Amino acid sequence: MLKINENYQKLQGSYLFSTIAKKVAKYQADNASAKIIRLGIGDVTRPLTPTIIRALHSAVDEMADEKTFRGYAPDLGYDFLRKAICDNDYRARGCDIEDDEIFVSDGAKPDSGNIQEIFSADSKVAVCDPVYPVYVDSNVMAGRAGDFDEATGRYTNLVYLPCSGENGFRPEMPREDVDIIYLCFPNNPTGAALTKDELQQWVDYANSKGSVIIFDAAYEAYISNESVPHSIYECSGAKECAIELHSFSKNAGFTGLRLGYAVVPKDLKRQGVSLHSMWARRHGTKYNGAPYIVQRAGEAVYSPEGKREIQGLVDYYMENAKYIMSGLKEAGYTVYGGVDSPYIWLATPGKMSSWEFFDHLLTKASVVGTPGVGFGSCGEGYFRLTAFGSHESTREAVDRIKNL
Amino acid sequence: MLKINENYQKLQGSYLFSTIAKKVAKYQADNASAKIIRLGIGDVTRPLTPTIIRALHSAVDEMADEKTFRGYAPDLGYDFLRKAICDNDYRARGCDIEDDEIFVSDGAKPDSGNIQEIFSADSKVAVCDPVYPVYVDSNVMAGRAGDFDEATGRYTNLVYLPCSGENGFRPEMPREDVDIIYLCFPNNPTGAALTKDELQQWVDYANSKGSVIIFDAAYEAYISNESVPHSIYECSGAKECAIELHSFSKNAGFTGLRLGYAVVPKDLKRQGVSLHSMWARRHGTKYNGAPYIVQRAGEAVYSPEGKREIQGLVDYYMENAKYIMSGLKEAGYTVYGGVDSPYIWLATPGKMSSWEFFDHLLTKASVVGTPGVGFGSCGEGYFRLTAFGSHESTREAVDRIKNL
Numbered sequence: 069m070l071k072i073n074e075n076y077q078k079l080q081g082s083y084l085f086s087t088i089a090k091k092v093a094k095y096q097a098d099n100a101s102a103k104i105i106r107l108g109i110g111d112v113t114r115p116l117t118p119t120i121i122r123a124l125h126s127a128v129d130e131m132a133d134e135k136t137f138r139g140y141a142p143d144l145g146y147d148f149l150r151k152a153i154c155d156n157d158y159r160a161r162g163c164d165i166e167d168d169e170i171f172v173s174d175g176a177k178p179d180s181g182n183i184q185e186i187f188s189a190d191s192k193v194a195v196c197d198p199v200y201p202v203y204v205d206s207n208v209m210a211g212r213a214g215d216f217d218e219a220t221g222r223y224t225n226l227v228y229l230p231c232s233g234e235n236g237f238r239p240e241m242p243r244e245d246v247d248i249i250y251l252c253f254p255n256n257p258t259g260a261a262l263t264k265d266e267l268q269q270w271v272d273y274a275n276s277k278g279s280v281i282i283f284d285a286a287y288e289a290y291i292s293n294e295s296v297p298h299s300i301y302e303c304s305g306a307k308e309c310a311i312e313l314h315s316f317s318k319n320a321g322f323t324g325l326r327l328g329y330a331v332v333p334k335d336l337k338r339q340g341v342s343l344h345s346m347w348a349r350r351h352g353t354k355y356n357g358a359p360y361i362v363q364r365a366g367e368a369v370y371s372p373e374g375k376r377e378i379q380g381l382v383d384y385y386m387e388n389a390k391y392i393m394s395g396l397k398e399a400g401y402t403v404y405g406g407v408d409s410p411y412i413w414l415a416t417p418g419k420m421s422s423w424e425f426f427d428h429l430l431t432k433a434s435v436v437g438t439p440g441v442g443f444g445s446c447g448e449g450y451f452r453l454t455a456f457g458s459h460e461s462t463r464e465a466v467d468r469i470k471n472l
Numbered sequence: 473m474l475k476i477n478e479n480y481q482k483l484q485g486s487y488l489f490s491t492i493a494k495k496v497a498k499y500q501a502d503n504a505s506a507k508i509i510r511l512g513i514g515d516v517t518r519p520l521t522p523t524i525i526r527a528l529h530s531a532v533d534e535m536a537d538e539k540t541f542r543g544y545a546p547d548l549g550y551d552f553l554r555k556a557i558c559d560n561d562y563r564a565r566g567c568d569i570e571d572d573e574i575f576v577s578d579g580a581k582p583d584s585g586n587i588q589e590i591f592s593a594d595s596k597v598a599v600c601d602p603v604y605p606v607y608v609d610s611n612v613m614a615g616r617a618g619d620f621d622e623a624t625g626r627y628t629n630l631v632y633l634p635c636s637g638e639n640g641f642r643p644e645m646p647r648e649d650v651d652i653i654y655l656c657f658p659n660n661p662t663g664a665a666l667t668k669d670e671l672q673q674w675v676d677y678a679n680s681k682g683s684v685i686i687f688d689a690a691y692e693a694y695i696s697n698e699s700v701p702h703s704i705y706e707c708s709g710a711k712e713c714a715i716e717l718h719s720f721s722k723n724a725g726f727t728g729l730r731l732g733y734a735v736v737p738k739d740l741k742r743q744g745v746s747l748h749s750m751w752a753r754r755h756g757t758k759y760n761g762a763p764y765i766v767q768r769a770g771e772a773v774y775s776p777e778g779k780r781e782i783q784g785l786v787d788y789y790m791e792n793a794k795y796i797m798s799g800l801k802e803a804g805y806t807v808y809g810g811v812d813s814p815y816i817w818l819a820t821p822g823k824m825s826s827w828e829f830f831d832h833l834l835t836k837a838s839v840v841g842t843p844g845v846g847f848g849s850c851g852e853g854y855f856r857l858t859a860f861g862s863h864e865s866t867r868e869a870v871d872r873i874k875n876l
Contacts, residue, residue, distance in 0.1 A: 069682030070651040070742050071592035076750050111543035121536040124765070125529060131728070132525040139515035139727040174578060174760070181758035185613065188475035205757045209589065247474040278473030323543040324535070324764045338474050346480050353609045354585030356578070359766060360728045361528070 075211045078223075082201070084442035088426070095430050104430075105465040107392075107453040108438040110256070112321045114384060116365075117377035120320065123368035127361035141357030144348060145172025145329070149363045152370040153329055157314065163301040165331060169344065171351055172358050172366075175328040176286045176315035181206040182354075183282055183311060183330065184248065186346040191247040194227040196239050198257055198443030198450070200284070203250040221445040230446045231258060233415060237404060238262060241273050249274060252284035254291060257443045257452045258413045259405015263295040267303050274309035278338065281310040286328075289319030289382050291408045307333035311343070318410065320369045320378050327358055327366045385410050388455035388462040395466035410455040413440070425451050433468040479615045482627075486605070488846035492830070499834050508834075509869040511796075511857040512842040514660070516725045518788060520769075521781035524724065527772035531765035545761030548752060549576025549733070553767045556774040557733055561718065567705040569735060573748065575755055576762050576770075579732040580690045580719035585610040586758075587686055587715060587734065588652065590750040595651040598631040600643050602661055602847030602854070604688070607654040625849040634850045635662060637819060641808060642666060645677050653678060656688035658695060661847045661856045662817045663809015667699040671707050678713035682742065685714040690732075693723030693786050695812045711737035715747070722814065724773045724782050731762055731770045789814050792859035792866040799870035814859040817844070829855050837872040 088108060096104060116124075130136035144150070150170040158165035173179050181202050184193075193207050204226065207213050214225025222228055227246050229239035237260035242249075251270060254261045262270075274281050283300040291298055300306045312331040316322035332344045358366075368374045393406040402415040416425035422439030429435045429451075440450030455462070492512060500508060520528075534540035548554070554574040562569035577583050585606050588597075597611050608630065611617050618629025626632055631650050633643035641664035646653075655674060658665045666674075678685050687704040695702055704710045716735040720726035736748045762770075772778045797810040806819040820829035826843030833839045833855075844854030859866070 070595060070684045072742050072745050072747070072750065073590050073592055074743075076590065076753060077745070079753060082756070113538070113541070113543070115538045115541040116535045118536070121532060124532045124535075128525060128528040128532065131520045131528075132522070134517070134519045137517070137519040137725075137728075139517070139725075141728055177760040178758055186477050186480065188477055189615075191474060202757055209754070209757065211593075280474045321541075321543075324541075324545055324761075326760060326763045338476050339478075341476050341481070343476070346476065349480060349483060350613070352486070353606055353613065354582055356581040356730060357728075359730045359763065361765075362763060 073209065075209050078213065078216055079205055079208050080216055084438070088436065088438070091427070091430060092436055095434075099434075102434045104434045104436060105457070105461045105468075106436045107457055107462065107465050108436045109456060110454055111323050112318065112456050113458060114321055114381050116321055116325070117374070117381065119368050119371060119374040119377055120365050123364045124361055127364035131361065138360040141360055141363065143352045143355065143357050144168075145170065145358065146360070146363050149366050152367050156370045158299065158301065161298055161302065163299050164307070165301055165333065169331055169333050171330045171332060171347060172363060173328050173330060173355070174326040174358050175317065176284060176313045177202055179313045179328055179330045180282065180284055182350070183313070183347075184210055184212070186343060186350055187248055187280070192225075192227060192245065194229055194242050194246040194249045196231050196250070196252070196255070197228040197445060198231065198440060198447035199250070200252055200256050201443070203282070228444070228446075231255075231260070232446055233402070233404070236260060237413070238266060241269070245277055247279055248282065249279055250282045250284065252286070254287040254296070254409035255405075255411075256287065257411055257438070257440065257447065259407070259409035259411035261291065261293065261296045261408040264297040264302055267297055267300060271300065271303040271306045271309060275305050279309065280336070280338070280343070283310050283312045285312055286315040287318055287409050288314065289378070290386065290410050292386070293408055296408050301331070301333075307335040309336065311336065316366055316369060319382060321381055322365070325362055325365060327362050384459070385455045388457060388459065391463060392453055392455060392466055395470055399470045399472070406455070412453040412455065414451050414453065416449050416451055419449075422448055422451055429469070432472055433465070435465045435468060477613065479613050482617065482620055483609060483612050484620055488842070492840065492842070495831070495834060496840055499838075503838075506838045508838045508840060509861070509865045509872075510840045511861055511866065511869050512840045513860060514858055515727050516722065516785075516860050517862060518725055518785050520725055520729070521778070521785065523772050523775060523778040523781055524769050527768045528765055531768035535765065542764040545764055545767065547756045547759065547761050548572075549574065549762065550764070550767050553770050556771050560774045562703065562705065565702055565706065567703050568711070569705055569737065573735055573737050575734045575736060575751060576767060577732050577734060577759070578730040578762050579721065580688060580717045581606055583717045583732055583734045584654075584686065584688055586754070587717070587751070588614055588616070590747060590754055591652055591684070596629075596631060596649065598633055598646050598650040598653045600635050600654070600656070600659070601626075601632040601849060602635065602844060602851035603654070604656055604660050605847070607686070632848070632850075635659075635664070636850055637806070637808070640664060641817070642670060645673070649681055651683055652686065653683055654686045654688065656690070658691040658700070658813035659809075659815075660691065661815055661842070661844065661851070663811070663813035663815035665695065665697065665700045665812035668701040668706055671701055671704060675704065675707040675710045675713060679709050683713065684740070684742070684747070687714050687716045689716055690719040691722055691813050692718065693782070694790065694814055696790070697812055700812050705735070705737075711739040713740065715740065720770055720773060723786060725785055726769070729766055729769060731766050788863070789859045792861060792863060795866055796857055796859060796870055799874055803874045803876070810859070816857045816859070818855050818857065820853055820855055823853075826852055826855055833873070836876055837869070839869045839872060
């Protein structure tokens, strides 16, 4: 009799977004005329830009002609894209990364879920709290998390790094030794960023302990402060301890196109084994390459016109972020993020819980956001708004909140 | 100090295709004028058909307009595609499968590599020999395969089901109890197919033992015999024991576009747990949906024009298969497959080993194929040719072989 992977039984229901959907549906049913504005979504809303669209059409045409048709892509990505990524995201920033250290994929979410597969099943894992749920759930499935403790809202075998207003949402080093450290900066959900000096401390810690950092740089394009590094490889020694994950979703709007990449440096070894070789083998066995047409779209992101257009998208969303930040400050809220990040993280007013504030905002302003507690127990008392809406709806939402 | 997943150390080097490439490169260097023809590839060569191309262009245009732009796709696939798949591949064949039992993915290779994640790490796995390497390697990575035994060329903890000329490349039931059984019919690499009655025996076996069959139907479009089932769900009781994997690669030429699907019936449970729910959770956590534009291309495969065009592709390749089969028979070879499959599997002549025949064909006819031993020890003495070339090159290759 086949037995299941019983670790799946330890996963907690993903009730956050279904609970939100139910509450919103009920409110809309009870208030048919209410014009609900959603600032809870992490998905982009602007269309793909003209240069991307042209690249897609052109690549589609190539697939129609036997002379230019492309079958299986190289497992690790086409050379043209690996080179464009490396030139622009690394060499141009002085990071000593080579083309063949770039592993093209269908996004940072799959990469962040799959990367743990190359590590031992008994590895000790550290995550921030609040946290992007994929880091936790993929390790629960692999048996590294232990059991879920209802009383604490935490898994017994994970090491949680609390992030709150007191530490500026910058986690402190773990007190016990850990093997794998997930860091996402600029952060989802808090919008916090680390300076290069702060990130260097994590690199030094990892190198001193032999840990590996999974550095999720999905929001890198939103960085505005010069002190904030765009890549962990700006830090000295990072090639010996860090894997970096990138996405085309939030800069170029590829959430529905699916493209990302991981950097696994050849200098990164444990027990004398190259993690670069291991990830290459994992890619070659359990993945079959990103679509050619999507990789051509990715290449177009790095063209001069592509770069201008992508910057236009980022600017558009960051104008929303500024409007939300200043509006909420005017209204007396304590707000975080929103500077190097499209996420605004606010302390709920009057000691409301995350869910109480959710209900307050929904019923008094017809605005939907995301309760912070949905990202972890340290998110209680906080609330996430995103800058991914249109200018019009974002302004309307902020004005409603100000008039509460 | 982080430890690696040491199971990766048990993987054997994937030397097959690199050895082929080296031998071919050396031969070409030594014989500059030789016109080498490759009949070893498993990749398609015909371009995408007009209906698919139109669907792609149309979907790309939707992504350019904020009114029709699509962000994150549903994790499990768009309803329009799940319905088209279910209508055409199941309901039209009398299989009682529902839309929401279809899980859209980026291909049968990732699905066949990932599906083992929902099973216990101590599951006993049975594979055919010869076999598609992904089934083996993904289980090696997960720790189910034991150690590689150089003497036998096999992993100590896998159950191998020998397939040879004597049993018509139809595996016999395993003598010991197994939990997971990988079956691929029509088969890669042997081209063998099972009749519905033969497949029913496997379903009955699995239900009697509580095993789960992973049924890889990637070559289903090539079936010509009426006695050969297009889906395992044509067999009684299969919904209680089988997961089926499909690809758009070999019928519609999507090798570079990446689209496939898995069917996990809701009736499939073990230890009282729904494997459908587990696979949904795995998809939701470690995958982020297939690109919208590719899903629209998949939908177009099922349009009336799309179906005609796809049949035209299959007919084109099967004309090659027929030419190879009849030519080799005329030349005195013992050949298998090629009827319900684009793969021709031949017994090497004169007791040559697979690699001896490879060298013979390369140096005497400038034709490249794949040594059967590369797919497992029972592949020794066999050789694979594929029908995925052009008519012209395929005929030229066969004529050369006939004139050896």
